[in-house]
Amino acid sequence: MLTLHTAPLLRRERDGEPAPEQAVLVSGDRIEAVGPLAELTSGYAGVRVRRWPGTLGPGLLHDGPLPPAPTPRERVHALLRTGVTAVLAEHLADPALRAAAERSDLLVLPTAVVPTLRPDGRADLAVHGVDGTCLVTVVVGRIVHRRA
DSSP states (O other), X not given: OEEEEXXXXXXXXXXXXXXXXXXXXXXXXXXXXEEEHHHHHHHSTTOEEEEOSSEEEEOEEXXXXXXXXXXXXXXXXXXXXXXXXXXXXXXXXXXXXXXHHHHTTOXXXXXXXXXXXXTTSBOOEEEEOTTSOEEEEEETXXXXXXXX
């Protein structure tokens, strides 16, 4: 199923300039296209459209120890609530923590990379409000966090 994610602003890279009227087309767990909302809406008639407030961009990379919490699952969920979709392997030495990260489909990376939104990339997205609060986290095409 195709889903078009859009927000008032879109960043293709975490620190890139936000552009208005853009969208990300997701097919399953991959990004199909990134481009102008009008173009993607007309090119994919009947696509499900998810309109989010704030700025849509790539999921974040967490490059430090995971936050403390009572269980490994809660430690991973604490990341998802901030828009994190990838973590460095060096911070997952505990097998229970690594298993929780893998069950959540977090991308485990050997080294840091700059997250970007690009066709055929993983559908890892985050929407942040003007105050920086994460409103939505999408990991491999699935909404895993949504602020009420």
